[in-house]
Amino acid sequence: MTHIQFSAMPAEDAAHIWSGGTDAYGLAPEHRISDGQGTPCRHCLKDVAAGEAYLILAYRPFPALQPYAETGPIFLHATPCHRADDAASTPPMLQKRKAHLIKGYSADDRIVYGTGQIVPPASLEEEAARVLERPDVAYVHVRSSVNNCYTCRIDRAEA
Structure with a gap:
């Protein structure tokens, strides 16, 4: 995986x-x-x-x-806050939401069709990893499933 x-x-x-x-x-x-x-x-x-x-x-x-x-x-x-550390697991803020929209993007920053899906927090890591297994996907965006607002990015990580 x-x-x-x-x-x-x-x-x-x-x-x-x-x-x-x-x-x-x-x-x-x-x-x-x-x-x-x-x-x-x-x-x-x-x-x-x-x-x-x-x-x-x-x-x-x-x-x-x-x-x-x-x-x-x-x-x-409104005032500077500490940037969240990069993490291998779903950040707590994302665990509290009902669902997320994920989409894969190519190395030239284009949506890779067929990668967009609504996923519950419990499946976010697994589904993002599955999308990132595609060789044409460079990274994944996590967005609000109801408002489409950008939330964070998911990349491949070193094992």
Whole structure:
């Protein structure tokens, strides 16, 4: 079986926003206060607690614009948080959700058709590993199964 690694939003992407940078649309992020009802930060991979400030911004987790470079809303703590360590197992934040959308992407950042599927948290590792067994898949994105928002990335890992 393919070994996998979950990775949060890159630290440099979050630092860009925290230092006053603009989002994927060239806009300043929106500031909000969490009600504690499921505001997942893509950098620390933890929910923003009730009463804590967070940002909403457009995020494009791809190196360049192209037809498959999906851009969408994500949440980020308003102040710097520790980036989640890369992990071989499903991060706790993802275990709390009912289901996730996973999609495989090629080395040139295009969706590999036939890889998209909705999976429950208990099957996330197994299904992502199965998708990554395909030689045409370079990595997998985990997205919200209801809103399609980017959550994190899964890559092949060394055994």
